[in-house]
Amino acid sequence: MSTPSRKLDHIRLAVDASIEHSRRPLFELVELVHVAVPENSLKAVDLRVEFLGRVLSAPIMITGMTGGHSVAAKINCSIARAAAELGLAMGVGSQRAGLEHPELAYTYSVVRDCGGGDVVVVANIGAPQLAEGYGVAEARKAIEMVDADALAVHLNAAQESFQPEGDTNYRGVLAAIKNLVENIDVPVIVKETGHGIGLEAALMLGSIGVNYFDVSGAGGTSWVKVEYYRALTVDKKLAEAARTFSDWGIATLQATIEARWAVPYSCIIASGGIRSGLDAAKAIAAGADLVGVALPVMRAYSERGEEGIRELLETYMYEIKTALFLTGARNLKELREKPLIIHEPLRSILERRGVYVDLYLDTLRKRVTPGKWCKPGGRPS
Ligand SMILES: Cc1cc2nc3c(=O)[nH]c(=O)nc-3n(C[C@H](O)[C@H](O)[C@H](O)COP(=O)(O)O)c2cc1C
DSSP: OOHHHHHHHHHHHHHHSOOBOSSOOSGGGEEEOOOSOOOSOGGGOBOOEEETTEEESSSEEEOOOOOSSHHHHHHHHHHHHHHHHHTOEEEOOOTHHHHHOGGGTHHHHHHHHHHOSSSEEEEEEEHHHHHTTOOHHHHHHHHHHHTOSEEEEEOOHHHHHTOTTOOOOOTTHHHHHHHHHHHOSSOEEEEOSSSOOOHHHHHHHHHTTOOEEEOOOBTSBOHHHHHHHHHHTTOHHHHHHHHHTTTOSOBHHHHHHHHHHHSSSSEEEEESSOOSHHHHHHHHHTTOSEEEEOHHHHHHHHHHHHHHHHHHHHHHHHHHHHHHHHHTOSBHHHHHHSOEEEOTTHHHHHHHTTOOHHHHHHHHHHHOOTTTTOSTTOOOO
8 A cells, every 4th residue: 555545544434433542641640739729820821831842821732643645745834833833843744755755745845835934843753764765865755745844754663564565674773873873954753653662662762872762652642553443454463463462562650750760861752642731740740841742643543633622632631720710830840849659550650660659759859850951952961
C-alpha cells in the first residue's frame, strides 16, 4: 500500500475504531493535594511555559499526526490555526510522503500558511527511514518544508512489527539520531508513538546527546491496535499477534518519571492518553515540561471541525488552570513545589525500576522548573 493511502487509512481508523490501549496511562495513581484556601484568583493563574525559544500560553503540544493527503492538508491547516490562536505548539505527521513525493509537500507546509510564522511547529521523520539511509539532507528538507522549530524522530518499532509491509530494521538508528543531533540546526525531539520511552531507552538516547523526549507512553492510542484492524483483512496470523501485543508498552506516567530520572536535565513531553487538563497537570507535577495530545484532537476535528479542536484545547487549558488554582499554585513552577502523592503500586514499580521516588520528587521540586531545559542550546555537560 502506498504511503498516502496508508495515511488516510490511519485517519479513518483513528476516528472510527477502538484503537486505545485497554490499560491506563496511570494518572489515577498520582494525586494533587486540594488546598481549601488557594489565596489566588483562578483568572490570575499563569500557564505559560518556555518551549524551543518561544513562550507557549499553556504547556500543550498537539503532537504529529498527519500529512501526505489532501484530507490531511485540511486537518493540518485547522490544527495550525487553533494552535496559533491559542498559543500552543504543534507537530506534523511523518513527512516521508512529502519527501518522497514533492507534490505532497503542501499537505505539511500548509501549517505555515494557516498558522503563520509564530506557531511553534515540529517536523517529523521516522526512525526506520533513518535505518534505511535518511540522514542530515532529508532531515533538513523536512525542517525546511514546514520551517520547523524542532525535528521529531519517531520510534515505532511496535507498530512496524505488525504491518505486513513493516520496516522492522532498527539497526543503526542510535548512530543516525546522534548524527542528526550533532549536525542539524534545530533541536531533535525523540518521540515514541504510544508504547513509551522508559529508563533504558532514555539512558541510551541521553548518552548520544538527545535532550528532548516525547515519551508517548501506553494508555492512549495503541498503534499495535491500529495495525490489528488493518491486518484483519490481509493477514490473520499477524492480526492475532497484534491482538496479543495491543497493550504493549510502558504506561505514560511511569515513562515520564523514568525518563526524567534517567536524563534529569532534559525537556520532557508527556503524551499517550492525556485525556483532560487534570491528566496534564498531574503529568507536569510528576516531571513533564509539557504534554502532548493527538487522538482527541483528530476526533474533535472529525466531529466539529476546527471549532471542535479549539473547544477541546480550551477545555484542557481551563482544567489545567483549575488544577493549579485548587492546589494553591500560581504557575507551573509552583505546581512542582506542591505535594504530590504517588500511590501503590506505582511507587513500588518505580522503586523496582531503580527510581528512588522520594529523592526524585525532592530533586524535581528544587531543580527542575517546567520549561527550564526546553530552550535550544541543550543541557549543561
Ligand atoms: C491519527 C494519528 C496519526 C499519527 N501519526 C503519527 C505520525 O505520523 N508521526 C508520529 O510521530 N506520531 C504519530 N502519531 C502518534 C501521536 O503523535 C502520539 O504520540 C500518540 O498517538 C499518543 O498520543 P494520544 O494517546 O493522545 O493519541 C499519530 C497518532 C494518531 C492518533
